[in-house]
Amino acid sequence: MTIAVVGCGIAGLTAALHAHEAGHAVTIFAKGALGDGSTPLAQGGVAGVYGAGDSASAHAEDTISAGAGLSDPDAVEVLVSEGAARIAELIARGVAFDRADDGALLLGREAAHSAARIVHAGGDATGAEIARALTAAVRSAGIEIVESAFLIDLLMTAGSVRGMRLLLDGIVVEKPADAVILATGGAGQLFAHTTNPVGATGDGIAAAMRAGAAVADLEFVQFHPTILADGAPFLISEAVRGEGATLIDEDGHRFCFDEHPDGELAPRDVVARAIARRAGRQGAPVRLDASALGARRLAERFPTIDRVTRRRGFDWSREAIPVTPAAHYLMGGIVTDLDGRTTLDGLLAAGETARTGVHGANRLASNSLLEGAVFGARAAAAAVALSRSSSEDGGADRVETRGRLYSADRVSTRSTTEGDGAPAFSRRALQQLMWDHVGLLRRDEGLADALATIHAWQSASVSPASPAEHEDANLLLLAEATASAALARTESVGAHFRERSLIGAR
Missing domain, CATH: 1.20.58.100 (Fumarate reductase/succinate dehydrogenase flavoprotein-like, C-terminal domain)
Known part of the structure; x- marks a missing residue:
């Protein structure tokens, strides 16, 4: 069986490794170079390691609460129950998460989490470390890789997806496959201000829509509250606020408490709107004050942010830095079931491209990398299980189309x-x-x-x-x-x- 994986973030690389290890021929098609995309830019960590007084059920409650009650409980249960295994798998594949002197994983807390349950790597370079390790694992496994491959459309046969049409070196080529897993990321480039890379143009979602796949919840776009409001967009991780940094207006007032009792650690949508409103009233960006953490702590815990802010002329250990919201994550996407199957036979989706139902109306911090790992593995298993007779036994019909759907048949x-x-x-x-x-x-x-x-x-x-x-x-x-x-x-x-x-x- 031949399986095509389009995309090379955590979801795509995980899916490719699992399908390869199940004995199937796998090809990864990357829009740019292998390892590009949103995953290496992720400063936050991976939620799902539970210490004393914490549990998977508490993680599920936080996820559903952040999602404004619109998360699919079954999908959330899958996420939190399988998260530990996927994190252990990442460690086994060489991801070096940060550890204490005694070797225990260091756990951090971010907004809307009720406990410290998030693992990081390199302080604020978790995504880069994951991308490094998974890219190395893919290359070591000998999985075929096609770089600079632009997805144009899906190939359809009798209503089933049987490959892709790609643009390679300026030439349109067709690549057949028994199953296609889309893991092409989101569409942050829809907006003037975004944390997403320039290639995040929704290619996989658009191709699926043209093929007739159901999509849902595209109205739910998460805006990250804190992007450095100076120069090119640069994300200031939510973990900075989790460590104690505060948001202040021109008068030094911590205005987030005017909107929510959790202040700076309220759900992202609440904090982002509070910042936008306050900036509009005062006619200038609000500021993030992390000075109480001290220069040494900031440099050790957030080395990437520390380096970039200083390069741009800010000493954030002494002064508050200007921040603004920016488009960050798409909660909607291609409708999938709990195994990544879409409403089209032969087509699966995982990661930000998919609408699994986990995030509801608002994603809980550090659930995105976890979702990519958990549902990337599940999509691979479902792809392996596919057969030519799946359309005859109603395989595509098993995917429930919950939520408000949108489809289009024109380009x-x-x-x-x-x-x-x-x-x-x-x-x-x-x-x-x-x-x-x-x-x-x-x-x-x-x-x-x-x-x-x-x-x-x-x-x-x-x-x-x-x-x-x-x-x-x-x-x-x-x-x-x-x-x-x-x-x-x-x-x-x-x-x-x-x-x-x-x-x-x-």
Whole structure:
């Protein structure tokens, strides 16, 4: 059996290793170089190691609470019950998590967690260490790797996915496979401000949508509260606040307690909106004050952040640094069951590309790497179990389509004219439109205006040819789906916040 894994973050690499170790022919297709993507950028850790007074059930409760009650309890149970095994597996594959002098794993706490249960590596370089170890394991295993492979679309046969159409060295090629696992990450490049790498353009989700797969919950976009508001986007890990750093306004007031009793350790959506509102009122970024931790502690615990902030002219051991929110993580995506199977036979998804139901309306900190490892392994097992007869016995029908679904059968591509009075299309224009109207704070009229502009851009489009043009097509498709989902969900919940309409307001 041949299994194609598209994507090379923690979910894709885990899936590839598990499928290979089960004796199947596996090929990894990476958009860039092997090990690129969001995983190596992750400063936070992996939740799931329980010390005294903590438990998997408490972790589940925190996950569901952060998800505003919309998390799938069964998916959360899978996450917390299998997390220990996946963390042990990462250690066995060479991930060097931080340890105390006695050899015990060091456990940290982050926002909305009720206990310290998060393991880190290199202080604030957990993702980079995981990417290093898993990349080395894949190369050592001899798994076939195809780099600089741009996913264009999925190959369909009688309603089943049987491979992919790729752009390799400027040439469109078709690659057949018995099963395809999509682990292509999220779509942070929809927004003007994001922590995501430049390649996070939703390629896997868009390709699945064009093939007819169900997607859901695209309105739930998590904005990380603390990005350094100076120069290129650089994330200041939530673990900094977990260690005791505070958020203050121009008067030195810890304003987060005005919004939530947990203050800086409230769920991410609450903190991000509090920062956005306070920055809007004072006309300047709010500040993160970590000076109480001291220079030595900051350098030891957060070496990457310490190095970057100092390089940009800040001594954060002595002064508070300016921070702002930015698009960070997509809770929605391709609808999957607990084994990564989608509504299309032969297609599986894992990681940020998938909508497993774990995150609900808001992701709990440090659950993303855990989800990638847990559900990457499950997707591999399900892919191995696939057979040509799966469509006959109703395999695809077993995937429940919970949540609000969105699908599309047209390809949205780059605009060449203004159309319907809309401004000329550019990726920057799309990103600013999404930031202004489909970002942290949403209103009916803003969402409607955004959709009208997106539709005008789509109607004046031509077929894409280059990778950048294909990315623009994917972003436009996802922008339409995200704005539509946000407009349809009229209540505020989790990361989706609807402000009162300006129409009729006095």
